[in-house]
Amino acid sequence: MTHSKTSGKAASKRERLANAAAQVLHEQGVATTTLADIARAADVPVGNVYYYFKTKDQLVEAAIDAHAQHLRQLISVLDALPTPQDRLKALLGGWVEQREVTARYGCPTGTLASELDKRADGLDANIAEVMRVLLDWAEAQFRAMGRADARELAVALIAAYQGISLLTNTFRDPGLMASEGRRLERWIDSLGSAASSA
Amino acid sequence: MTHSKTSGKAASKRERLANAAAQVLHEQGVATTTLADIARAADVPVGNVYYYFKTKDQLVEAAIDAHAQHLRQLISVLDALPTPQDRLKALLGGWVEQREVTARYGCPTGTLASELDKRADGLDANIAEVMRVLLDWAEAQFRAMGRADARELAVALIAAYQGISLLTNTFRDPGLMASEGRRLERWIDSLGSAASSA
DNA sequence: GTCTATAAACGGATAGAC
C-alpha cells in the first residue's frame, strides 16, 4: 500500500479528501456534489483527486467509512456512562444538540442511506452496515434494561430519530427535533424492566 | 391554457407523463432519472416531453402534485370511517400493505423530500406542503380523541412512519414495517383521552 | 400537436507535463 492510514502529523491529503467528502456529501447529497466541489473543500486540485481515489464511488465509500469511524467513537464515549438509560439519553442529547445542522441538511447517515438505495452501485450495503451497528448498540442497551423486546424497541428508537430528522429537515424546524427528543426521553424513562407499554 | 385538466376519456399525454414521472421518480430518485426514462415509461418520444413540460423541474413538480392528489383521495376514504382510532389504524394498515414497495423504494413522499431538500430549486416547499397536509390530518384525529398534545403525537406518528420506511428500505426488510405497524397500533390503543403516556 | 435531429452544457475520468 502506498498510503499510511495515519501519518503522525497533519491529516494526509487522502484523509482531507475523505473528510471533505463526508461533509460536502452530507450538505449537498451525492448526486449534486461534483468532484470539483469535494476537491475545493479539501483544497486539492481537481485532477489530483484521482491519484487518491480512482472513482467517485470510492470517494463516497471513504465518506461512509468516516461516518462509521465517527459512530464508533461516539459509542465508545457513551459506553463510559453508568446505566443503559444514561447511555440512551446521552445519545438522544447528541441528536438534539445537532438539531440546527439536521434542520439544514438532515441526518448524515439517513440522507446518505436514502440516496444510495436509489443507485445501482453496491454502496447501500456499506451504509446499511453503519446503521446496523447503531441498531445493535441500542438493542444492547434495551436488553441491559431487562427488556425481552429489545430489538423492536431499538428499531423504534432509531426509526423515531430518522423520521424526526426527515421532518426537521423538511420543515427546516429544529424545534421538532427538540420536542421529539423530550418525548423519547420520557418514553425511555417509562420503560421499566416490567410492562410492555408500546 | 392549452390543456384541459381532465379530458373525459383516457388520460391525456400530459397526465400520462405526470403519473409516469411520479412512479419512476419514486423508483429511481430524481437524480438518476433522466427525461428519457420518464418518456419511455409514459410511452412518449423524448423530445416531445418539452411540449408539455419546459424543464425537468416542472416534471418533478407535476409528480409532486400527483402525490398530493393521491393523498387527498386517501384522506377522503379514511374520513368515511367512524372513529379517529379507526381512521388512524386504517392509515397504518395502508402503510403495512405497501411494505414490499417500501422495502424496495422507500416512502414515495419521504424519499422525494429527502432528495429535494438537497437541491437549489424551490420544489422542497411543494413536498413540504404535502407532508404538512398529512400531519394536519393526523393532528385532527388525535384532537378528536381528546388529546391536548395532538400536534406532538401527529409529528411522532408521521416521524415513526418515515423512519421505519427508511429502515425498511435500507435493510430491504418488509418485516420491519409490519412489526412497527403493530407496535404503533398498540400505541394508538393505549392513548385514551386521559394520561400522557409518551 | 407530434416528433427527429442536434446543439449546448456539464461532469467524470485520463494523459501526460512537471
Place this chain on the structure above:
DNA sequence: GTCTATCCGTTTATAGAC
C-alpha cells in the same frame, strides 16, 4: 507525488421538419 489540460459520454434543452 502533484497538477493541468483535455477527452468523452451523458443529459438537458432547442430548432425546426412534418
